[in-house]
Structures are given as C-alpha cells and as structure tokens.
Amino acid sequence: xxxxxxxxxxxxxxxxxILTAGAALxxxxxxxxxxxxxxxxxxxxxxxQMREGATQLVTDLNAAGGVLGxxxxxxxxxxxxxxxxxxxxxxxxxxxxxxVVLGHYCSGSSIPASKVYTEEGVLQISPASTNPAYxxxxxxxxFRTCGRDDQQGAVAxxxxxxxxxxxxxxxxxxxxxxxxxLADETKKAMNAAGLTEQIYAAYTPGERDYNAxxxxxKAANVDVIYVGGYHTEAGLIVRQAKxxxxxVTLIGGDALMTNEFWQISGAAGEGTLMTFxxxxxxxxxxxxxxxxxxxxxxxxxGFALYTYAAGxxxxxxxxxxxxxxxxxxxxxxxxSGPWQTVLGPISFDRKGDVTVPDYVFYIWKNGSYAxxx
Amino acid sequence: MAYALQQLINGVALGMIxxxxxxxxxxxxxxxxxxxxxxxxxxxxxxxxSLISFVLLTTGGWGAGPGAILLVLLVSMAVTxxxxxxxxxxxxxxxxxxxxxxxxxxxxxxxxxxxxxxQVAQGARAKPIESVVTGSVELWHGNGFAVSISTxxxxxVVVTLAVLAIFTWLVTKTSLGRAMRACEQDRKMAGLLGIxxxxxxxxxxxxxxxxxxxxxxxxxxxxxxxxxSDGFLVGVKAFTAAxxxxxxxLPGAVLGGLLIGLIETFWSAYFSVQYKDVATxxxxxxxxxxxxxxxxGRAEVExx
Numbered sequence: 001x002x003x004x005x006x007x008x009x010x011x012x013x014x015x016x017x018i019l020t021a022g023a024a025l026x027x028x029x030x031x032x033x034x035x036x037x038x039x040x041x042x043x044x045x046x047x048x049q050m051r052e053g054a055t056q057l058v059t060d061l062n063a064a065g066g067v068l069g070x071x072x073x074x075x076x077x078x079x080x081x082x083x084x085x086x087x088x089x090x091x092x093x094x095x096x097x098x099x100v101v102l103g104h105y106c107s108g109s110s111i112p113a114s115k116v117y118t119e120e121g122v123l124q125i126s127p128a129s130t131n132p133a134y135x136x137x138x139x140x141x142x143f144r145t146c147g148r149d150d151q152q153g154a155v156a157x158x159x160x161x162x163x164x165x166x167x168x169x170x171x172x173x174x175x176x177x178x179x180x181x182l183a184d185e186t187k188k189a190m191n192a193a194g195l196t197e198q199i200y201a202a203y204t205p206g207e208r209d210y211n212a213x214x215x216x217x218k219a220a221n222v223d224v225i226y227v228g229g230y231h232t233e234a235g236l237i238v239r240q241a242k243x244x245x246x247x248v249t250l251i252g253g254d255a256l257m258t259n260e261f262w263q264i265s266g267a268a269g270e271g272t273l274m275t276f277x278x279x280x281x282x283x284x285x286x287x288x289x290x291x292x293x294x295x296x297x298x299x300x301x302g303f304a305l306y307t308y309a310a311g312x313x314x315x316x317x318x319x320x321x322x323x324x325x326x327x328x329x330x331x332x333x334x335x336s337g338p339w340q341t342v343l344g345p346i347s348f349d350r351k352g353d354v355t356v357p358d359y360v361f362y363i364w365k366n367g368s369y370a371x372x373x
Numbered sequence: 374m375a376y377a378l379q380q381l382i383n384g385v386a387l388g389m390i391x392x393x394x395x396x397x398x399x400x401x402x403x404x405x406x407x408x409x410x411x412x413x414x415x416x417x418x419x420x421x422x423s424l425i426s427f428v429l430l431t432t433g434g435w436g437a438g439p440g441a442i443l444l445v446l447l448v449s450m451a452v453t454x455x456x457x458x459x460x461x462x463x464x465x466x467x468x469x470x471x472x473x474x475x476x477x478x479x480x481x482x483x484x485x486x487x488x489x490x491x492q493v494a495q496g497a498r499a500k501p502i503e504s505v506v507t508g509s510v511e512l513w514h515g516n517g518f519a520v521s522i523s524t525x526x527x528x529x530v531v532v533t534l535a536v537l538a539i540f541t542w543l544v545t546k547t548s549l550g551r552a553m554r555a556c557e558q559d560r561k562m563a564g565l566l567g568i569x570x571x572x573x574x575x576x577x578x579x580x581x582x583x584x585x586x587x588x589x590x591x592x593x594x595x596x597x598x599x600x601x602s603d604g605f606l607v608g609v610k611a612f613t614a615a616x617x618x619x620x621x622x623l624p625g626a627v628l629g630g631l632l633i634g635l636i637e638t639f640w641s642a643y644f645s646v647q648y649k650d651v652a653t654x655x656x657x658x659x660x661x662x663x664x665x666x667x668x669x670g671r672a673e674v675e676x677x
Contacts, residue, residue, distance in 0.1 A: 040497040042600065080497075175647070202647045206606055208596040211383040212641035212649075219376045219518055232499050236596065243509060243523050244379075263501040264598055 031070050031324055033058070033314070034093045035307065036077035036086070036103030036113070037128075042232055043081045045258050045302075046105050050127060051076060052298050053307030054102050060292065067315050068324065079113070081106040086113040094120035099324045102310045105303070107131030107177040114142050123326040125314060127306030130254065131181045135351040140330055143348060145310045145341075146303075147277065147357030149178070152253055153185025155359040156226070156275050160186070160251065161193030164224050170199040170217050172237070173228035179205075182253045183228025190226075198222055205233050214241045223248060230255045234272075235264030242268035249273065257302055262367050272364040277343075277357070279371060280305040286342040309341035316340070375515035380642040381635070386526040386595070388634020389533040393588035394611035395618065395626035396537070397581035403557045403621040404577045405469075407476045411460055411483035413608015414491075415582050419453040419589025420599040421491055427502050427593075442505065446590050450583040456487075457582020458575055466571065484605070491601040499600040506594055529591045536587050537627060540580065544623065553577060557621075617657055619670020628668060 035054035037047035058074045066072055075098055077089035086109035093101055094116060100123040104110040110129035117124045118139045125143040126134065132150050135142050160169060169190070173183035180202070187197060198220045203213055214237065217225065225241065225248050227234045238250040249271055256274040265272070281290050286305055293300040300308070316339050318324050321332040334352065338345035347355045361372040394416050401409040426445040435441055464479040509523035544550035552573045555563040564570045592607070593599055610633060618629025633653055640649040660668065 040492070042497075042499060044497050201645070204647075204650070206602070208592070208598060208603070209383075209387050211387070212380060212638040213646055215376065215379045215383055216642055218379075221517075232598065232600075235501075236598065239504075239597065245509065245511070245519060245521055260498065260501070264499065266504055266597070 029070050030073045031067060032073050032075055032096060032098045033311065034075040034077060034096075034098040034101045034103070036079055036089055036093060036101050036109075037105040038081040038109075039076065039078035041080035041082070043105060043230065045260055046128065047078070049300075049302040049304045050103065050105060050307040052293070052300065053127070053304035054311060056289070056293055056296075056298075056300075056304075057308045057311035060289070061311070061315055067318050068322065077101075077103070079104050079106075079109045081109055083108050083112045086110070087116055089113070090116035090122075091120075094122050098122060099318075099326055100125065100311075100314045100329070102127060102307050102314075104129065107134055107181065110134050111137075111177060114139060117141055121326050123314065123330050125310035127303045127310050128254075129178075131177045132185075133177065133181070135353050138351065141326060143310070143313075143330070143333060143352035145306045145313070145343065145346065145354060146254075147359055148353055149181040149253075150185045151357040152275050152359050153182055153187075154189045155361075156182075156251065156253070157186040157189025157191075158193050159361060160224060160226065161190045161195040165195060167223040168221055169195060169197045169224045169226060170201070170220070170222040171197045171226045171228070172199075172213070173202055174205040174230065174233060175202045176205065176229070178253075178255070179228040179230070181228070183226065186226055186228065197226075203229070203233065203237075205229060207233075208236060210237050210240055211244070213237075214244055214246070217241070217248075218244055218246050222246070225250050227252045231258055231261040232264060235261050235269065238265050238272060239268040256364075257362065257369065259367075262364060265364075269364045270366070273372070274362050274364075274369075275359045276362050278360045280309075280343050283342070283344055285340070285344050289342045305342050309343045309346065312341045313339040313346060375513060375518040375520050376642070378513065379518070379520045380638050382520070382522050382526060384635035384638030385631065386529050386634075387638060388614075388631035389529050389627075390588050390592055390595070390630070391607070391611050391614045391633050392627035392630025393533050393536070393584055393591070394607060395614035395630045396540070396623060397585050398612050398615040399618070399620055399623060399626040400577055400581050402615070404553060404574055405465070405476075405556075405560075407465070407473075408480065408612070409460075409465075409578075409581070410477070410480040410608075410612075411464070411487060412581065412585060413606075413611065414484045414487035414604035415453060415457055415460065416585040416589050416592075416607060416611075417599065417601065417604030418456050418487060418491065419449050419582070419586030420593045420603065421495060421500070421589075421601075422452045422586065423449040423590040423593050424500055424502055424599055427505065431503075442590075442594070446587065449586040449590050453586035453589070454579045454583045457578045457585070460487075460582075461575055461578040466574075484608075488601055488604065495601065497601065499598045501598050502593065504597060525595050529595060532587065532591060533627075536584065537623075540584065541623060543580070549573070549576065613653070613657060617660060617667055619664075619667030622667070622669040622671070625667055625669035632668075 037050045039047040058072045079086035079089045090113035105128045107129040110126045130149045132148050171187050173179040251273045254276045317329045317332040321328045334348050337347040362369045363372045397412045426448045430441050464483045465476050468475045506525045509521045511521045513520045552568045556573050614629035614633045615626045618625030636653050637649045640652040
C-alpha cells in the first residue's frame with residue numbers, strides 16, 4: 001500500500017517534469033517570429049492581408065526545412081492601429097522572445113512600437129508603414145519593404161502638377177502620422193513643380209459628415225482633391241462631394257487600395273486615383289508563391305506579399321549571418337544584398353529603407369482597381 | 374450668400390440628427406435624473422438593425438422604395454425599443470433605490486457592453502450599404518455657386534420634425550404623457566396617486582430608444598456607413614446638445630442639436646476645420662457660465 005502510494009506519487013511528480021523537458025526541448029529547436037498589425041478596428045482588412053502573408057511564409061519556410069535547421073513559430077499581435085495598444089503588443093512580443101516582427105501597419109503604431117523593439121533587441125520590418133520618421137530616427141533595427149511617404153508624395157505631387165496644370169487643387173489630411181506626412185510630401189513636390197493648392201486643411205477621422213468642408217471646396221471651385229488619409233474617410237469625402245454636385249477627381253495614397261473603399265464610395269469613387277507599388281502579384285518573381293496562396297483560396301492582395309518578402313529577407317539574412325541574433329541579422333540585411341524576394345531584388349540603405357521604390361498610379365473603375373496605363 | 378445658405382442646409386441636416394438623439398438623453402434625465410450613457414450606443418444599435426434590415430430587403434428582392442424605408446424604420450424602432458427596455462430593466466431598475474452614482478456607472482458599463490457586443494457580432498469594420506435615397510435639388514444659383522439640397526437632407530428634416538411633433542403631442546396631451554410629467558415632478562407622490570412609475574419609466578426608455586432608432590436609420594441612409602464606435606462619437610455630441618439646450622427640456626434638446634450642428638458647420642466653413650470641436654465646446658462653456666441650466670432649461674426648484 002505504502003509502496004504503491006509512493007510510486008504513484010513519484011509518477012505524478014515525474015510526469016509533468018518530463019512534459020516540461022519535452023516542451024523545453026521543442027522550444028530550443030524553434031525560432032519565434034511575429035506579425036503585428038491591426039486585426040481589429042477600421043484597418044483590420046490590412047492586418048488580415050499581413051497575417052495571410054506571414055502565415056504563408058512560415059508554412060513555406062518550415063516546409064523547406066526552417067531557418068538554420070530550426071522550425072519557425074508565428075506569433076500574432078493586434079494593435080488595432082492604436083499607438084498605445086501597439087506599445088503593449090510590442091512589449092508582449094518582446095517578452096515572448098521573438099526574433100523579428102513583421103509589422104506594424106499604421107505608421108502611428110510602427111513608430112512607438114519600434115522604440116520598444118530597439119530597447120528589447122528585436123528586429124522590425126514593416127511591410128506598410130510609409131512615414132519617413134519610422135526609419136529616420138536612425139535606430140539599428142527598423143526596416144521596411146514598402147516605400148516612404150516622401151517617395152510616394154514626390155510621385156503624386158509631380159503627377160498632379162503635370163496633369164492638372166492650371167486647375168484648382170485641394171489638399172486634405174487626417175492629422176495622422178501617415179495622412180499628414182503623405183499630404184505634406186505631396187504638397188511639397190506639387191509646389192516645387194509649380195502648382196499651388198487652393199485649400200490645405202485637416203479633417204477629423206472617424207466622423208461621417210464632411211459636408212461643411214466639401215461645400216468649402218465647392219465654393220473654391222476645386223477640381224482635384226488630394227487626400228492624405230485612410231479609405232473610410234476618403235470614400236465618404238468623394239461620395240459627399242459628388243452628392244453636392246461637384247465634378248472632382250479624388251487622389252490618394254496606398255491606403256485606398258482596398259475594396260472597402262469602393263463599398264463606401266459607391267459609384268462616386270469612379271476615376272479615383274492612388275499611388276501604390278506596381279502590383280506585386282503580377283511580377284514573375286511572385287508567380288510561384290502567388291500560386292501557393294491561390295491554392296489555399298486566398299488572393300494575396302495589398303500587403304500580403306510585402307509581408308512575405310519582409311520575412312524572406314530576414315530568413316535569407318539569418319542564413320547568411322548564420323545566426324538569428326537580431327543585431328547581426330540587421331547588419332547583414334544592410335551590408336549584403338540585393339535579397340531575392342517575391343517582390344524582386346531588394347537592397348536596403350543605411351536607414352533600412354528600400355533603395356528602389358516603385359510607385360505607380362492606380363485607378364478605380366467599376367468597382368475594381370487597375371494599374372493606370 | 375449662396376455659400377452661407379448651403380452651409381446652413383448642411384448644418385441643419387447634421388443638427389437634426391444630433392437633436393433626435395439628444396431628445397433621448399433629455400427624456401431619461403427628466404424622468405429619473407440620470408444620464409443614460411448607453412443612449413449613444415442604443416442609437417448605434419438602431420443603425421445596425423436598419424443596416425441588417427436593408428440588406429435583407431435588397432437580397433430578398435423587395436428593392437428600396439419608400440415602402441421599404443418605412444418598413445426598415447419600423448423594424449428598427451421596434452427592435453431598438455426592445456434594447457432600450459432591456460437596458461433599463463437589467464442595468465437601471467435594480468439600482469433605482471441605490472446611491473446616485475450607481476446607475477451612472479452601470480450606464481457606462483452598458484455602453485461598453487453594447488459596443489463590444491456589436492463589435493463581436495457584426496465585426497470590427499465599418500459596414501457600408503449602397504445609397505438608397507439619391508438625388509438632389511438645385512435651389513438657387515448665386516455668384517457661381519449652386520445651392521443644392523439632397524433628397525436625404527430634406528428627408529431628415531421632415532422626418533425629424535414629424536417625429537418630434539408626434540412625441541411632443543404624446544408628452545403634452547395624452548394620459549401617458551401626464552404620467553411621465555408627474556413622475557418627473559415627484560416620483561414618490563405620483564406613485565402614491567396610483568401611477569405605475571416603473572411602467573412609466575420603462576415606456577420612457579422605450580420611446581427614447583425608438584427615437585434613437587429613427588436617428589440611426591437617418592444616419593445610415595445619409596452617410597451609408599456605420600461602425601460600432603459611432604455611438605460614442607455621436608452620443609457625446611448629442612449629450613452635449615441636450616446640456617446646451619437645457620437638460621430635461623424636449624424643445625431644448627432639438628434646439629441644442631441644431632445649434633451644435635450649425636456651430637460645427639459654420640466654423641468649418643469659415644475658420645480652421647481642425648478647431649471646430651474646440652469652438653463648439655468653448656461656446657458651450659460660455660453659455661453654461663451665463664445660463665447654468667442651458668438655453669431652455671428651468672432652474673430646479675428646491676423642494677421643501
């Protein structure tokens with residue numbers, strides 16, 4: 001009886017120990033990487049794109065034997081595009097010992113989160129944050145696979161000045177890091193090319209009624225509205241402008257690259273222009289990966305492939321540096337390259353920005369967008 | 374001149390929606406002396422119910438004519454009224470004898486519950502519908518500026534005025550209204566005189582929620598988008614409108630809503646758009662300094 005009890009006791013003590021040891025062993029053989037972005041909130045659609053990209057990447061890398069012989073585990077963090085939530089997500093992810101974070105989406109989240117990652121020694125590659133301040137701070141750990149607002153704004157501003165010479169332009173922004181940054185860069189490039197805007201104003205994001213501002217634009221006989229902001233407000237602005245009988249062209253940035261823009265704007269969105277990189281899905285380098293996405297019934301639109309490419313570069317750099325130590329991987333990412341990715345070859349400058357951004361114009365027609373010829 | 378007229382139209386249409394919601398705040402305050410912080414979210418629920426009804430109607434092939442709009446409005450009023458009734462039953466009635474701040478806290482709790490419930494049930498993205506009421510009329514052409522009023526703006530003004538007329542009649546001329554006013558003056562005495570005060574309070578909540586549903590439907594038709602957090606943003610403005618006009622006063626709530634809509638619009642029209650909320654609240658503070666009970670509020674008489 002006594003013996004029996006003792007054995008039982010021994011077994012109960014031993015069992016969890018073995019389990020823990022097993023878990024620890026499994027842990028030693030895996031590398032944690034993370035995707036962080038808005039999985040809820042107004043921009044959840046982009047977070048979902050990023051998650052699809054990251055999930056596919058981890059599946060593909062693991063199928064090919066992992067990185068440095070270790071399997072990858074994907075963590076996800078939801079910042080809802082809220083700067084405060086982004087910081088707490090960043091702390092959580094750092095606490096879970098992730099080596100690299102693919103994210104965040106909104107510049108307003110990426111910038112505060114990057115401070116946490118810098119301190120905690122985590123590498124950060126954003127597939128979408130275009131505000132210059134994100135990499136301009138000179139931290140060792142910040143990278144992006146997308147362009148910068150000054151590059152995007154330069155393309156948009158030059159185009160507006162050339163195409164709408166002598167017409168009346170209004171520049172609006174939503175006061176966010178992304179929106180204002182983009183609007184300011186566009187305005188700067190447009191002014192440099194010899195076209196001055198009639199109105200430069202901010203609107204409050206999250207509201208629904210922009211009629212007062214629109215009547216103001218109408219009184220100024222504006223032909224072109226440039227919006228530095230997100231798709232919900234841009235959609236409402238163009239819809240309400242057409243309702244007031246204005247004949248305007250809306251021009252925006254990469255945030256308008258979602259079908260939700262059209263759902264909100266309706267037919268009023270016809271002819272809306274926006275800047276974005278030329279469609280990565282159509283590049284020959286992406287064909288194979290796109291086919292794998294489609295096999296899972298997922299269309300890798302928007303930022304999915306940018307997230308995928310961010311992870312690819314990290315994995316290649318880790319292999320080359322023969323370590324996952326974030327600092328050494330970051331050094332390798334900047335010094336070596338170009339890296340072969342789904343987006344094509346990518347090299348980074350000292351700040352962590354891509355050296356060759358490729359912004360082109362897209363146009364909304366009949367509920368879908370296409371690259372402008 | 375034409376420009377100012379256009380902004381007047383914009384401001385009135387916006388203010389009417391604030392006013393409709395403000396009536397709900399003011400009615401509840403009048404009868405039980407508490408701020409129903411969940412009212413903005415009741416409005417949001419109303420907008421969502423209309424959205425779902427519209428989607429059902431269009432996929433069912435019944436189109437979107439005036440009949441469909443009326444049907445949606447009635448469905449939304451009925452369902453939202455049920456929400457209003459439940460909120461009162463669950464969160465406020467059990468706390469009625471409790472200290473003053475208890476129902477206030479449970480109201481904030483209800484607001485969070487409703488928001489999160491809709492976020493979980495309907496998703497976190499802004500939900501759009503296609504334009505139902507389209508078209509606009511050019512009223513006047515002056516100095517190269519065409520003043521136009523859209524059918525929807527006209528509809529909002531007409532519906533708001535009609536609904537308010539009905540409820541004013543209800544409160545001033547019917548026995549229910551008399552019961553409500555009696556509860557407002559002295560709930561204990563009204564109870565002693567045979568008025569079912571619990572029932573009267575319930576009905577007040579039901580009416581408030583139905584009005585919020587009307588506002589929600591108009592809001593959805595006007596802007597075509599609704600998001601689970603809209604109740605908070607619009608609710609704060611409507612609550613401000615109720616305080617501005619004098620909380621407890623029905624015409625005051627509408628007047629407050631109109632003024633806030635107009636101040637916002639005219640400030641955006643002539644000054645910096647970014648500071649329109651600052652302007653609104655500065656005017657509110659100045660008004661309250663000189664008229665502590667709001668524009669049409671009555672000073673509370675100390676009962677001895």
